Amino acid sequence: MPDRVASPRVAALVGPYLSGKTSLLESLLMACGAIHRKGRVEDQNTVGDASPEARERSMTIEINVVEADYLGDRWTFLDCPGSVEFQQDAVNALMVADVAVVVCDPDPARVRMAMPLLKFLDQRAIPHMIFINKVETAQVTLRELMEAMQEVSDRPLVLREIPIREDGKVTGYVDLVSERAYRYKPGERSDLIHLPEQVKDRELEARQELLESLADTNDTMLEEILEDIVPAKDEIYDTLTKDLAEDRVVPVFFGGALEDNGVVRLLKALRHETPSVDETLERRLVDSGASAPLVQVFKTVHAAHTGKMSLARVWRGPVKDGAQVGGEKIAGLFTLTSPGQPAKASEAPTGAVVGLGKLEGINTGHLLDAKGTLETDWPTPPTPLAALAVRPAKHGDDVKLSGALARLCEEDRGLKMEQNAETNELLLWGQGDIHLQVALARLARQYNVEVQSEKPLVPYQETIKKRTQQQGRFKRQTGGHGQFGDVHLEIGPLSRGAGFAFHDKITGGVVPRQYIPAVEQGVREWSRQGPLGFPVVDFEVTLYDGSFHTVDSSEQAFKTAAQMAMREGIQACAPVLLEPILKVEISVPNDATSKAQRALSTRRGQILGFDQKEGWDGWDVVHGMLPQSEMHDLIVEIRSSTMGVGTFSWTFDHLQELSGRDAEQVVERRRAMLENG
Known part of the structure; x- marks a missing residue:
């Protein structure tokens, strides 16, 4: 099996929540000799998840960056959050990784949880392997699990090994390329053993399936299979390596991270088959013909001891401390041997992951050369929910x-x-x-x-339904100059979304021109809080008559008169409450479509219909309208009914009248809030 290049490479550990990524990281580091004692998540002593927030919740909440050496190769492992709420960090890590290891549970019912992640990997053509963790707890056969996993993967899954079972327990595996058998030794390297008789037939069947899958991308291998010629092992490895780099197939391994089972086998596959940084750069369609340093920021952190630090992948190196990237000078170059413990360095080679100090104008996703920021295809952040x-x-x-x-x-x-x-x-x-x-x-x-x-306030508004005319007369005598303003206003409704309009129909100078803007300003200020306690919208006011005093009139007097007219006349205009309505699109597996519809209907929502989600087999998008006041826990219900994979997007659509007891309760709460300041 030929070795891959020895320049630093990056593997992202991703997968659904509770699949065991942090435990796998511990096992990988142990196998690499980077640590001498494994931590446990429940003991809160793992290399990853070191922050108090992560340990309090026993979950990964941000990227853990760890470096290690394996058989002379330098690796950076990016342990990523599994919870869908923190998936943006996983997406960022995948954008700079050479390969992803998707860690899954051996439970067909939970396989669905990996589908959004697998979909992203295939959309971006990111090479990835699957590691079925906790295989010792599996309640189904590997064949049943593979069938379930294939349903959520756009790419063909290629099983690389089969289990050896004794007394119903997985005690080892058979490598389908080398056809060697191994017995697990917890905490140690597996022992090479003779191929057990009871797995020989299954091994031949599984190996044939492997070869047939690879023959779909290798014409030479296809001819050999048709002629009953057994392909050479080097040819199989070369095809697997090529197909992985091109995201044509997804190799599948299994094991148990807690007991270190299958981890060395995974490491060897990573070492021999993971694309080089040059291949990854070419896949990302970034011009690699130039020789100047090129880096990409995939995470920004602020720490008390270093200030702002940009975690970046070096696409072309070396990058030196003090060099210019993105038009700014690097104020500190750091290696990331373990999370939260950066170490100063003078330079970093191509392929490395580094921390760049105090690049104040640089953000996550920026692709930087010496002169400035280059265009990139970095994913758009998700809609906040x-x-x-x-x-x-x-x-x-x-x-x-x-x-x-x-x-x-x-x-x-x-x-x-x-x-x-x-x-x-x-x-x-x-x-x-x-x-x-x-x-x-x-x-x-x-x-x-x-x-x-x-909980945020809902931006209710109010409007009017009827038209009226109202005089506002403000007169105050104070001994010296007094205050006098007199306006006659016509107040009427406008169509929904029209906003506010002011019309001046004064003739004969009954209201001097210099006071008319004050009348409009008085109406606008009044509209900030109408009789129901909310901003008033979609109405018009016409100033059609009035009077003034040559000495006592002023802009302030006419502003006050206008506000008096609005307060006195608005009750005759039938004020009504308006609530914001959102247009929502709920994305769920189709067996949860009815649940998504029910989530809308029980929240006073309007179901507009549903259709198949483009490019997602077995998924639907439910379209509807939903009052904003009913949005606050929608995502909780969607996720709980879809094992965490469902989501939704929303945009403001329109304001809609709200009446009856619902409106009365809103107005009562508003009045109480205003009375309490």
Whole structure:
């Protein structure tokens, strides 16, 4: 089997939540000799997931970057979050990886959880292998599991080994290319054994299936199989390597990370078959003909001891400390031997993953050469699905909070900060409740900003349904100059979405020209809070008559008169509450389509229909309209009914009248809130 190039390569460990990626990382590092004692997630002593937030929840919440050597080859392992709420970090890591190892459970019912990830890998043609972890707990045969997994993979799965079972337990495996058999030794390298008689027939059958899959991409091998010629092992390995690099097939391995079973076999496959950095760069369609350094940022972090650090893959090196990238000078070059413990370095070679210090104008996804930022096809951040209104617990921390949130959103592109103009709230948007709670915990620990959070206000508005005329007369005598303004207004409704219109129909100078803008300004200021307590929209006001005093009239007097006319006349206009309606598209496996429809209907939503999700076999997109007030826990229900893979997108569509008891409750809550300040 020929060796791949020895330049540093990057493998991303990805997969559904609880599949065991962090345990696999421990086992890989142990096999590489990078650590001498394995940690356990439940003991909170693993190399990855070192942050307090990760350990409190026993889950990966950000990329763990770890370097190791295996048989003279340099590797960077990117252990990625499995929870769908933190998937943006996994996407970022995959964009700079040479290969992905998709870690899965040996449970057909949970296989579906890997489908969105596998779909992304195939859409981007990212080479990937599957490692079926916890095989010792499997309740089904490997054949049944492979059939279930093939249903969620666009690429053909190629089984690379078959299990050896004794007394119903997996005790070893047979490599289908070398046709060698091995027995597991927990915590040690597997023993080479004779091929057991009871697996010979299965081995021949599985090997033939392997060869037939490879023959689909290799005409020479196809001819050999048709002529009953056994392909040479080197030819099989070469075809597997080529097909992996081109994302034509997906090799499948299995084992148990907790007992180190099958991990060395996985490492050997990575070593011999993972594409080089040059091949990855070519796959990414980046011009590699130039010789100048080229790096790409895939993660931004802010740390107390280093400030801003950009984690980057070196596509072309060497990159030296103090060099120019993206038009800025590198203020510190760091290697990443273990998470959270960067070490100073003078230069980094092609293929390495490094930390670049204090590139203030550089963000995640930026592709940098010495002169500036180049165009790239970096994925767009996901639509935010849940929000919290946040405010500082300490008076005067507003600026500190805004700065800390901006840095959090720079680190995690799945987060978004918004100053809502309609409710005047500072909103933190994320991918779910856990995502937001982790962000708040990091605000407190990392930036020393304690916050109070609550469910965001719904930006209700109000409008009118009838037309009326109303005089507003303001007169005040104060001993010297008094105040006098007199206006006659016609107030009427406009079509939905029209906003506000002001018309001037004054003739004969009954209201001097210099006071007319004040009348409009008075109406606009009044409309910020109507009789129901919300901004008033979709109405028009016509100034058609009035009077003035040559001495006592002023802009302020006419503004006040206009506001008096609006307050007195609005009740005759039949004010009505408007609630924002969102257009939503819920993406789910088709066996959950009815559940998605029910989620809409039970939330006062309108179902518009559904159709097949383009490019996704067995998935539907449900289209509907949903009141914004009913959105807050929609993602929880969708995920709970789809094993976490369902999602939705939304956009504001229109305002719609709300009446009856629902409207009364909204108005009552609003009045109570205003009374309480």
